[in-house]
Amino acid sequence: MERNTESGDVECEYYDVEQVHAVARYLLRTVATACIEKTYGDLFRSPVSALDEAKKELIDFLHTRPPSPPSDLNATHSPSDRAKALLDQFVHSKTKLLSRVSSKLVSADKKEDKIEELEQDLQHNEKWIFGQRERIAKDFIKALDSTRSSICALKFSSHEELAEHKSICPFKPITCENQGCGHVLSGLHGAEHDAVCGYKLLPCEQACDALIMRSQMDKHCITTCPMKLVQCPFFHVGCGHTLPQGMVEEHCSASMGSHLNSVLHSMQKQDVVVSSLTQRILLLEKALSISQRSEAVDLGNLSLTVRQQDAKIKSLESEAGKLRQELKQANMSSEVQKLRRELQTLQKKFES
Ligand SMILES: [Zn+2]
Ligand SMILES: [Zn+2]
Ligand SMILES: [Zn+2]
Ligand SMILES: [Zn+2]
Secondary structure, rough: OOOOOOOEEOOOOOOHHHHHHHHHOOOOHHHHHHHHHHHHOOOOOOOHHHHHHHHHHHHHHHHHHHOOOOOOOOOOOOOHHHHHHHHHHHHHHHHHHHHHHHHHOOOOOHHHHHHHHHHHHHOOOOOOOOOHHHHHHHHHHHHHHHOOOOOOEEEOOOHHHHHHHHEEEEEEEEEEEOOOOOOOHHHHHHHHHHHHOOOOOEEEEOOOOOOOHHHHHHHHHOOOOOOOEEEEHHHHOOOOOOHHHEEEEEEEHOOHHHHHHHHHHHHHHHHHHHHHHHHHHHHHHHHHHHHHHHHHHHHHHHHHHHHHHHHHHHHHHHHHHHHHHHHHHHHHHHHHHHHHHHHHHHHHHHHH
């Protein structure tokens, strides 16, 4: 089909779903931010009370202002990026002086939290339904997207021609077929999404037979994958085999003989260790009892020695007494001899 944007009555309305949806989400963010800015520091107004006013001003802004993106954004940025930049300009124009002043006093984080909170409230309670935002976002992108990179807008002269085109239009919305995903996108981005979709089933990276979701692959490979390498459960007794965990059972029944041998061998080794330990314990016990006994003997010896010494001292004392006595007696007899000698001398003198 020839591309023709100049003539024809009927136009293909397909667009890049992801781009438009991104802007539709950002519209809610923009309005939430505007509501917070409008009521910040005003004790008498809740942020949500400013919603209708903020929505009207935003729509007016999009209609009256020729959408020229800020100068730092160019055609290389996606239409949704340029749309977001323009929405930021709108927010900036709504920032109240009061808010600018008070935002210096109150932390920016706190304000961000409030915007986040309001955005969730608006979304959860459908205070600005998605369908409306989607339409606005689409028109907005259409106005920005001069190269038609995100909007089809091909024109056809009949509804039949249009219908024929729509079946092959690159912007035709498709739903990701990977089970559990449900992501809606334009057909031209299908392959791109499929290459990163977390729900995509892929053959196991470790080549087991299973098909595993991309987002679960790492977990599968390190936990339940039968090809995960493990040590043989008999490695403690010396089997050095490393094998896929799915083959452990097979290995164990095939190696039952050698595993039993290893177990016996290791039990024998343990017996040797146990008996040598028992020996050591016996020796230690013996050594302990000997040392206790020898201490007792030492004490006994000591008291014996003391008693003997006492006895010896006593006998020595009595002996000393006897000796002293004898000595006295000996002294007396020497005196008698002396006297005898003197007597003999006197007798001699007398005779002569
Ligand atoms: Zn089309
Ligand atoms: Zn998907
Ligand atoms: Zn696997
Ligand atoms: Zn083994």
